[in-house]
Amino acid sequence: MLPRVLRRLGAAAASEVGPGDDCAVLRVSGDAVVTSDTMIEGPDFRLAWHDGFELGWKLAATNLSDVAAMAATPTALTVSLAVPHDTPVVLLERIAEGLDAACRALAPGCGIVGGDLGRAPVVTAAVTAIGELAGARPVLRSGARPGDVLAYAGELGLAGLGLSLLFAEAAEADGTAHDRTLGELWARHPEALAAQLAPTPPIPLGPAAGRAGASAMMDVSDSLAIDAHRLARASGVRLRLDRARLEAAFGRQHGAEVPLEAMLTGGEDHGLLATFPEGIAPPAGFAVIGSVEGSAATGAAEARVRLDEEPLEARGWDPYRVWPPGSGS
């Protein structure tokens, strides 16, 4: 089974020894960065929504964005898959194809260099991504300083919108109608479903932000509101998000209207939230969405992040609320 899956995978440019020995061997330029993430059927994804290709794509994309958020360039992934014994091999092949396609599209040169295949009661995928800094310094969450501008690159709110549409569909579908209603969802909201099921984080903008002089950076995974609080806390600063700038930059994405609430609390965006010292223009692809207002002592959590003048709670997506606001029961 493993050879049929491995055949789907292109080689990593940095790989000196690929899958098949005890380890892969990788050339690394400068320091390495490493991150791991697990996705488990049930809490993290549903096979009724994701086909294997999208699942593989999302596995790669979410890990690649963590590498980019350090200002590093992704060079290799390892993938451990464990699946129930009756899993069709075609699902594994499609996962491999999705992993490979995401690497080619989002981080050319990066490839899968190793991993394993085992048995589990539900589909379980653990990915480790490795990147290289090539002599550059890593950009951490903790470097934001008062006076910096706050900027964001990537889709914002669409993925959360996609997930709420899927939940609403699942609540309404009677099971037999699922294929049809999912097809209708894709036809009506392709941009939101794609953002949720096969996100396209702006990987090259991570190293570009580092070269430009970003003072802090992170991947927005839980929600802009939650992750802005994390960046503010790590840096010991207060952040101000500018509602007008957010709506101007992200109110319409790929033709879809995105409400402010989705931008702030949607989650799974996997874009880059970064700060840049005054006078440094963020690279093209970043939109300025606010500023670093001042220092903040530990414990002053409630005032760390504001939207215009109002304190912004660290809220993420709530699966029990139907989207968009007001449309649910």
Place this chain on the structure above:
Amino acid sequence: MLPRVLRRLGAAAASEVGPGDDCAVLRVSGDAVVTSDTMIEGPDFRLAWHDGFELGWKLAATNLSDVAAMAATPTALTVSLAVPHDTPVVLLERIAEGLDAACRALAPGCGIVGGDLGRAPVVTAAVTAIGELAGARPVLRSGARPGDVLAYAGELGLAGLGLSLLFAEAAEADGTAHDRTLGELWARHPEALAAQLAPTPPIPLGPAAGRAGASAMMDVSDSLAIDAHRLARASGVRLRLDRARLEAAFGRQHGAEVPLEAMLTGGEDHGLLATFPEGIAPPAGFAVIGSVEGSAATGAAEARVRLDEEPLEARGWDPYRVWPPGSGS
């Protein structure tokens, strides 16, 4: 919950940025090696046998041995744990303590630099180990040449013996008696149970073998017989295992008698199988167990590995056979 677990972990010497940002940052000297492995409750371990400490230890040890088998020095692990919602936090703390203790004991300087914690129907642990070659070349499975000596370092057969004892105990215990009978097993066969539940692979001997000039090397995970076939196939050679040498070197380990059958088919040994060109003495800790006899064309699988003059099948441990041979029903 995560902070309570992270507190159990010492820092990795090569870590410039540890857990808490989007990625860890690692200094790497020379090329990096990387390997991933997943252990899942049920197929890979039983919590009735492993306490959390042993499970964490084994997770680290088995991945560290894959790094050593490339002649590299392990520098960092990432660990993704997913557990049922009712898992006691003390189990996670014990897993973290076992991971940390194994790194300190087996590969000083190596530490856990990242990972994540999630939900799954059964305890699921995915580990990635990273090592550095520090300017040395990696030793692959494919480098054995006719005339080389074949050597092994580590315990051999004890882990398989331990697993068969545990299976036999599980088949006989009536559930309520389990704690008592497991305690008795530990008292009677401490070396076999320790080898199975908390193995101690000879990690520093991997880089030492590389420096000495090993031509091929691999970690023995499935069984000496199976992995000797793999090394022979990767190198395109025939191997001869010497029964008298195996029995002299491994017939008694830590005071326990180990039958030849266990050495050959036990599995989960995680020792190092290596070849050295004629005239090169394997480093202390390796025992010569045979030789590389000649080239072998692809397809001549049945004659690739011999025990003395007899062809040796690529057999591993069989959970349906009770150990030692002849003692079962």
